[in-house]
């Protein structure tokens with residue numbers, strides 16, 4: 001595994017396993033498979049309702065806790081100091097651990113300054129090794145960086161070969177925030193897995209579209225957390241450290257960016273209404 005160093009010196013694996021839309025009943029099996037094939041970084045969230053499954057798999061693996069890098073996220077409904085503080089303890093209990101490696105604010109809504117203060121406090125108390133945000137576009141990220149005591153160390157945003165977030169990446173780099181991708185395959189939208197450019201470039205290295213897409217992000221200093229419920233795909237997605245895309249191929253993949261989210265924009269009032277309604 002290769003690592004990226006966060007602003008506080010903590011080393012984060014460049015590749016992990018995401019469990020969004022993994023059924024809570026299946027999560028323990030999936031994470032157990034992921035651990036068996038070599039994943040040690042796992043990305044979950046309160047809103048995925050599968051933190052227990054992650055905690056069970058990690059505990060039952062018998063491996064030392066320090067071998068793992070566990071990420072979870074505070075949901076909108078737990079926004080604000082008091083609720084966020086209680087929810088951190090709840091996540092620790094569900095994950096069956098004394099500390100979380102990385103806690104993120106899931107969405108830039110509700111009282112996220114209060115949430116951030118609870119996270120700063122838990123970080124200082126040793127319950128969290130690193131803290132960050134998710135879905136914070138440059139405007140909100142800069143605001144939080146300017147007015148918080150501890151700056152976010154990571155920002156997890158939709159990022160893939162067809163929506164690369166290059167401008168947002170520059171802002172993150174300026175503030176020392178590590179860029180983490182969610183949806184590294186756009187969940188298969190935009191005909192991702194049959195993209196002719198990704199297919200042709202991958203073929204040169206004997207790699208699949210999925211592997212080529214992950215490698216492109218890693219070489220762009222973006223952390224990836226691909227999700228699959230299939231063990232053979234977990235193996236495939238982890239097998240991206242034995243090749244290097246040439247400069248020419250990186251440039252060709254950069255040209256695939258159409259600047260359009262495959263999902264939604266956090267600037268769109270209808271999206272904001274929908275997401276905030278989920279957190280009320």
Ligand SMILES: NC(=O)c1ccc[n+]([C@@H]2O[C@H](COP(=O)([O-])OP(=O)(O)OC[C@H]3O[C@@H](n4cnc5c(N)ncnc54)[C@H](OP(=O)(O)O)[C@@H]3O)[C@@H](O)[C@H]2O)c1
Nearest residue numbers: 018019020043134182183184185186187210226227228229
């Ligand atoms: N912070 C946020 O708001 C946010 C939002 C979304 C996601 N995330 C995080 O990011 C992680 C990854 O994103 P995601 O799950 O949305 O989508 P993704 O990783 O882009 O795509 C997952 C989809 O691709 C398929 N797939 C995986 N590997 C494949 C391969 N090698 N070949 C062909 N198909 C493959 C999976 O199918 P199978 O499972 O059937 O194999 C699944 O349908 C999530 O699990 C979650 O941890 C965070």
